[in-house]
Amino acid sequence: MRSTERVSTQAMAPEATAPDATSDGGRADSRADISEDHLRRLIRTGIALSAERDHATLVERILLEAKAIARADGGTLYLRDPDRNTLSFDIIRNDSLRVAMGGTTGRPIAFPVLHMRDPDSGAPNYGNVCTAAALTGRTINTADAYEPGEFDFSGPRKFDASTGYRSKSFLTIPLKNHDDEVMGVLQLINAQDEQGRVIPFSPQIQSLVEALAAQAAVALDNQHLIGSQRALLDALVQVLAGAIDAKSPYTGGHCERVPTIVKLLAEAACTTDSGPYADFGLTEAEWYELHVAAYLHDCGKVTTPEYVMDKATKLEIIHNRIHEIRTRFEVLRRDAEVAYWRARAEGTDPAAAEAAFAATVRELDDDYAFIAQCNIGGEFMSAEDMARVRRIGERTWVRHFDRTMGLSWQERERAAASPPPPAPAVEPLLSDRPDHRVDGYDFGEVYNLCISRGTISPEERDKINDHIVVTQRMLAQMPFPRHLARVPEIAGNHHEKMDGTGYPNGLTGDQMSPLARMMAIADVFEALTAADRPYKRPKTLSESVRILAFMARDNHVDRALFELFLTSSVYLAYAETFLRPDQMDAVDIPAMLALARGDGPNRPGSG
Template sequence: MTTTPRPIAALDAELEKSSVDHPINTHLQLAVALQTTPGFRAFAISTPDDDVVVITRDGLIQILLGSTVWQAIADFQVYLQQASSDSSICLVCTGTHTELAALPEYISNSPDIQLLGLPLHPSALYPIVHNIYNMQTLLRYERNSSLEVQESSQAVKHIMSISRELNGERDIPKLLDLILLKAREITNADAGSIYTVDSPTNRVQDGSIQFHRTQNHSIRQNLSTFSLPVNEKSIVGSACIHAVSINIQDLYQLSEDPEKNPYGARHDKTWDQRIGYQSHSMLTVPMFDISHNIIGVIQLINRKKDREAKLTSPESFTEQVIPFDERDQEMAEIVAQQAGIALENANMHQNIQDLFDGLVTASVTAIEQRDPTTSGHSHRVAALTVGLAEIVNKCDAGPYKASFFNDDQIQEIRYASLLHDFGKLGVRENVLTKAKKLYPSELERLFMRFELIHATLEVDYLRKVIQYLQSPDQFPMGANPYTFEYEKNQKIAELEEHLRFINKANEPTVLEQGGFEKLKDIANLSYRNLRNERHPYLLSEELKALSVSRGSLTREEFAEIQSHVVHTYEFLRKIPWGKKLANVPQIAAKHHEKLDGSGYPHAAQVGEIPTQSRMMTIADIFDALTAKDRPYKKAVPVDRALDIIEMEVKGGKIDSELFRLFCEAKVYEPVLDPNFKSNI
């Protein structure tokens, strides 16, 4: 098969902006990476079409097909026919994991077709392509054999299947179990253990070996994790230091003197005696990451003639256990190669997840530091919302029986809940933390004014007394210093009463009946300062703030607080969440919307509010009512809080079925525990 490279404008553009630090997300970026990575100099790379890349080496051909090609059945059939008629061709279908999952089984299981899931880190590309090349080489060799061809072909298929399984698992404990299981299966090993190696430097000796898992087909073992130093006192340590596989035919035939054994190997039979087992043949294989640093070790025990046989008696060990041969070692090393890449990818995925979690936690901390009175609110809302989502997953009746949130969607809900108030960073801090109707500075200014009014009353009194003493005839009959003092005291008492009422009105409670009129009466009063200038008792902005009928915020301030959901959406949508978490901004931004259109900021209707946001609405209201750390209000008892939310339900504002599930499952109980600590 011949191909002719041709210039592609889009490819040239990608070449100019390519970077080894950026993940490969598209087939075009994949083509760029193949042409710019030094490791591919031994391969001939051509691009006969926009979504096709051909890699050739030693007569073996890999054709990388983008999703636009293999999703077009007619185009794909052409390549399938070429691959079926020419054993040197291997088709590699590229695409997202979701796209590749849609491939028909007869295609995805074909030995002539490989799958390459995107996104992919550039450093992982060469090992994957080179491994496919090795498999092609092995497959070509095996196809030229007669009796061995079927067995080898099955082994290659098995390796390919293992590769797909390993690369599809991101959970590290599950991946380690899977690696060990597949290594045992392909070598007929009765038992085995798997270790990881962690070193702070490029020297493996500076690190430690961590035991993680053991598997045994014949007996049950429960071992706790433990650490080993990287040295030659253990076979695993020797495999790490020398970076080679160690194949021991029979541990029971080793010399008592370790110096006489390969790699100084020694075997402590007391452990076998304790568990009623015999470890004879052993194969220890290191796993390497993309940079060829040792990342772990697979240790396999007792290769069996019969895969299903159980080793439960001395005779069974004698009859069944045989050494691991060269082919076993070769297959185990191929699995270890795939496992090393898969484990590094899983570690990278976990590191990215940890980084994301750290950024979210830091963001929540920043929010709560701006408004310490709501400390813990975001974590409690997240716990309540995720808890309700998990209850929805268990529904077997009602409108939500068909609803189910997978792990990615639960994570999406978790992040959206934690960051639902992120937009408060865009609200002025004094508005955000306003505990009373007047800001502290405004109240201080008002107190100083009333002290000044008090002082002017004293000055007026003294002025009158002096005038009376100088010219008593100018005053009406009955006027004297005593009446002047009485009038002064009356006015001071009224002033103090006004101040007491203002202090009371300043609290974020419901303004008492007639309170607004009384505030207006006070505002209509005036005084003269020492320069004889007339000023009102209350400024217009003070009257406006004190006249708020409920709470502490004026209409404008409340609108500013409400704007936090708009800020939340604008902030969160700038974060590249990826496909799995793409709905985080929308879920978070709609937690104040109501089903009847009375919510904010967009007065969204029923069909416009996601279920995740509806759940968060219930969680947010419940925590706002029951929180005990708000200095400006008392916590509402749980029963009363549920009654208040139920009134919202009856008013058509909140989802009735979700609220029913919330109440019946008592989703709120964990967050009410005084020792509640979020694990979200």
């Protein structure tokens, strides 16, 4: 413990010897009245400390103001780690030695921590003046470290012997918060009178510095509380975003990747010196606002059913119902085989029977292959294909078992509204039954197989789109503080479009903040390049940029931001981290810029 005291004192000892104060001079100063200047300075300092948010600036001001009030040659501010019960150096200043570490200097302090208790025995360390002040919660005013006392100053004396300097007076004050918990220790060294002589710290000066220390502790505690609240908010935001991603094995990571893109784009906008965003900038508070909004932009997805959000095929609900339909085809094939052998048994010409059987099998194979392909979904389904689905669905098969058995009570209630005929019953191969309509969804087989684009029905699309309404409703209910007041707008408008055709509110570009417009591009680009969606293959980098270029041309996303997205290589910085090697291909930047401005083919995929 004593070696630790030595490190602290050596760090603050002046280069040159300061003249000793006479005992009379020290006593004369101790009787000096506290001036009005002292009080005014103390009031101004308290106001300034309460307004300071930057930690480095705060601790530096605390120490420098304490040194100035006490006319001290040096000082150190230690912060306590309550978990490890240690004091660590946070800032050191010394005028004679010209030492400045910590605070706003950026120079790290490499001195070891002071242990308030022995790491092995757990015994309190009362031998060190700083740890003793922290342990007892009382100020320790040492007039002369060379006089015998209860604290070990052998370290400073040893240093003084090697330098010719005398470390004499010390004022060590614990910093206690509103709960009377010690947050740290402020230590000043070598008070000086007006002639520069080293003197003890007077009772009046001690009172002033203690008052300053009390204000400093409140400021540090407030800063700690603000930091704790921010850490809690960050944790809640991360937990919610992680829960949304974890809800679906296919969209996992979306809420992590979108913030990466939007922050890269915001940085590009802040650094550009040309174009519409030349004057764009963000304060530290606005950066944090964007951070929170980016992670919460899809919080409404907690209400979106997984079987809708992850629907990989047209017939999928909880499972892919193509297997049920395939079983019916299997039954029809088996029926055809039975019919073949029955015909043979009844004396039908073998060749004719075999030809009829083969024709039926070919038709079934062809029809099933077509239905299976329709189930996968695609960019467009023709009216002819839809008609064929309906025609195939009208084919019949014979059901021999009661399809109301083994159902849940809800399924039984739906079936009771339109009870099936008793078995054996002739039923269509594909059907849209009344019991397929559940809670606003239509799970009809023909209906879903005839979805014209992708795998999502109109009702399911509405439900997916509804997540942004839920997002806005959830964020509107959160009591965001003033510096986060724009989070709902930034997070909740990323599906709006520049031309007013987006949702849910049909906002135009001039009704959206720049950050909301950045969110729109980030959300689209992540979705285009994502390699974890079950309903689509991952697009290459050039394909994704090309689609975004068309969206910029059609005034769906901010064209100026899209151009910045390309010219600042935001797209590439993201791709190099998150895209698979087989997605990484060359992007023709000039061609994409021209396309976004209206010079190019009329639709994605052409040319």
